[in-house]
Amino acid sequence: MSSITYSTLLLATTLASACATDAADQTSTGGGKADGSTTALTFKADFTQALKGSLLAGDSVNVSYALDRLTDCKTESGGMDQYGVTGYAQFDDATPVTFAVSRLSNGKAVPVTASVEIPASASHVALWFSINDTSGCIAYDSNQNANYTYAIDRHGLGATIVFDTDGNPTQTGAIHAGDQVVVHYAPERLTTCAGETAGHPSYGISGAYAVDGGASHTITVERTEGAMLVAADPVITVPHGSDLALWFSTSDVWGCHDYDSQAGANYHFTIE
Numbered sequence: 001m002s003s004i005t006y007s008t009l010l011l012a013t014t015l016a017s018a019c020a021t022d023a024a025d026q027t028s029t030g031g032g033k034a035d036g037s038t039t040a041l042t043f044k045a046d047f048t049q050a051l052k053g054s055l056l057a058g059d060s061v062n063v064s065y066a067l068d069r070l071t072d073c074k075t076e077s078g079g080m081d082q083y084g085v086t087g088y089a090q091f092d093d094a095t096p097v098t099f100a101v102s103r104l105s106n107g108k109a110v111p112v113t114a115s116v117e118i119p120a121s122a123s124h125v126a127l128w129f130s131i132n133d134t135s136g137c138i139a140y141d142s143n144q145n146a147n148y149t150y151a152i153d154r155h156g157l158g159a160t161i162v163f164d165t166d167g168n169p170t171q172t173g174a175i176h177a178g179d180q181v182v183v184h185y186a187p188e189r190l191t192t193c194a195g196e197t198a199g200h201p202s203y204g205i206s207g208a209y210a211v212d213g214g215a216s217h218t219i220t221v222e223r224t225e226g227a228m229l230v231a232a233d234p235v236i237t238v239p240h241g242s243d244l245a246l247w248f249s250t251s252d253v254w255g256c257h258d259y260d261s262q263a264g265a266n267y268h269f270t271i272e
Helices: 007-018
Strands: 040-043 049-052 060-065 083-091 097-100 102-105 108-111 114-117 124-133 138-141 148-151 160-163 170-172 180-185 203-211 217-220 222-225 228-231 235-237 243-252 257-260 267-270
Touching (some): 083 102, 097 114, 180 243
Antiparallel strands (some): 040 049, 102 108, 180 235, 203 243, 222 228, 243 267
């Protein structure tokens, strides 16, 4: 598992998702592709792993986990299981995302297939799993703390432009006309209008780009995950030109507005 401590997050996430009442008893699976070619990653009971298809940036993967891999913390009360199993996926060095790989069915924990979105900016992923019960017992399946790591295929994507939490953006790879370029924007860069209402974000962040001072095009740079905004990693196809300009703005339901535009000069990248 990661060196970061996730105990509090783990307890809240796992028990909320995997120890829910039977009223929410339904399998959570990804929609998949119509031709049945959905990428699938299976963690088997014999502690082997099987990957069907390729992990592609901007795509998704169905993760299945054999609950027999974890034997600790499997408590029960009155014939009802009191535990759940959670998966973690850390793409590059980003904050790990969590997903349930178990649910309750007639009081018993059963496996569930989770659909995990792969960010378009990602190049590799580390996965691990945990089990915890209502008394606070926690155990991990983390490949002896090395985690289960996989490379992610860029699938023909071009450069990645990363706007991290602060500082100047970084560019990975050259930008050419016709390229599909990934824009990763950390919502933490623009928090002036950040807030929530009834557990949901009350603000949004949008991006825009233009080539050689021409018409501007809006891009969706964030999406909602619970009470938070997280990076959406949009992909733009770069038109012919020599200069790609990017800028960002935020607003909330009460009329707050702010910009991340390098003091109105915008962020400029050379198209080769």
